[in-house]
Amino acid sequence: MDKLKKIDVFLFDMDGTINMGEEPLEGAMETLRILTEKGKRVGFVTNNSSKGKKEYLQKIRRMGYDAKIEQIITSGMATAQYLSRHLPYKSVYVLGTDCLKQEFKDYGIEVKEIGEDADCVVLAFDTELTYEKLFHATNLIGKGRIYIATHPDFVCPSEEGDMPDAGACMALIEKTNGRMPDVIVGKPYQPMAEFVFDHYSVNPEDVAFVGDRLYTDIQFGINNKMTSILVLTGETTLEMLHKSDVHPDYVLESVNELRKI
Ligand SMILES: [Mg+2]
Incomplete structure (x- = not known):
């Protein structure tokens, strides 16, 4: 030690x-x-890219440690920085929560919606997933857009059992169009x-x-x-x-x- x-x-x-x-x-x-x-x-x-840094800050404080915002790092934050550094001016379709989309917008990243084309697709842990979102993402990835995942975890533990996480969605996308992410950030x-x-x-x-x-x-x-x-x-x-x-x-x-x- x-x-x-x-x-x-x-x-x-x-x-x-x-x-x-x-x-x-x-x-x-x-x-x-x-x-x-x-x-x-x-x-x-x-x-876990489904929540923002403020939510984690509150959680850690609730549990009894007086954390500061600078002490929190999520794969969503790292992905936002990666996009703005390595793929500036590229528009993004986010298979993720509204909270993550906001994180990207805060970094000045152009976030597209269902039905709109985008330069990149970001796969995150989307606890607000719908079939329409999934289909739009697989469609863009199938057309060859840059494909980035926030993290590779297959499951997220919860009191009720393991939740399918970004890694499990990655497998679903691979079965759909044969692609795996170009970059995994987390x-x-x-x-x-x-x-x-x-x-x-x-x-x-x-x-x-x-x-x-x-x-x-x-x-x-x-x-x-x-x-x-x-x-x-x-x-x-x-x-x-x-x-x-x-x-x-x-x-x-x-x-x-x-x-x-
Ligand atoms: Mg753990």
């Missing part, structure tokens, strides 16, 4: 890492406070890491990523040269870890073990 003492920025996944749905995991908020008091910078990085991919390093003005060796999912959180750390810390409070069991090719730098029972550093 000695190496962790030197880490400046601790980034946390949310569901399964510090909370489960609306409830904080036991001791997690106190751990965040302790790390903050020790002078560590703490941030929250979620692939964890474990590089565009999200670039956003994070810019946002904190930090180098990867000074960052630890803490999460419960191997193929997104831990792979994100590994791909982008951050220290990776797996917690066993969410999706991954020890059995899954032993069978996996993804090897975190540290494996902790819960985030509360970070109080020791």
Whole structure:
């Protein structure tokens, strides 16, 4: 754990890492406070692009940690920055929530509606999905428009069971017209890491990523040269870890073990 003492920025996944749905995991908020008091910078990085940063801010505050807006990073924010940097002046059709569309508009991105052509299609976690939206998106993608996904997760955990997430929609689109995204922004991919390093003005060796999912959180750390810390409070069991090719730098029972550093 000695190496962790030197880490400046601790980034946390949310569901399964510090909370489960609306409830904080036991001791997690106190751990965040302790790390903050020790002078560590703490941030929250979620692939869930269905909600905006203000909603996450309120949620974390409700759970008992006095977060600031700069501590919240979503794949939607990273996608908006990616679009404005790499595809400026391109219009976008968003298979996503109104909240995400607003996030894009705030970045000055031209957002198109059903029935309108667009230069790019962005696939997000669309909890307001309709067949008309889906059909318009698959149609534009089938015509060869640039295709970007906010993140690759197959499911989003919820109290009622796993919800089909952007990765599941990706499979549906692939079955429809044979295409996979040209770019995926969120964890474990590089565009999200670039956003994070810019946002904190930090180098990867000074960052630890803490999460419960191997193929997104831990792979994100590994791909982008951050220290990776797996917690066993969410999706991954020890059995899954032993069978996996993804090897975190540290494996902790819960985030509360970070109080020791
Ligand atoms: Mg998680």
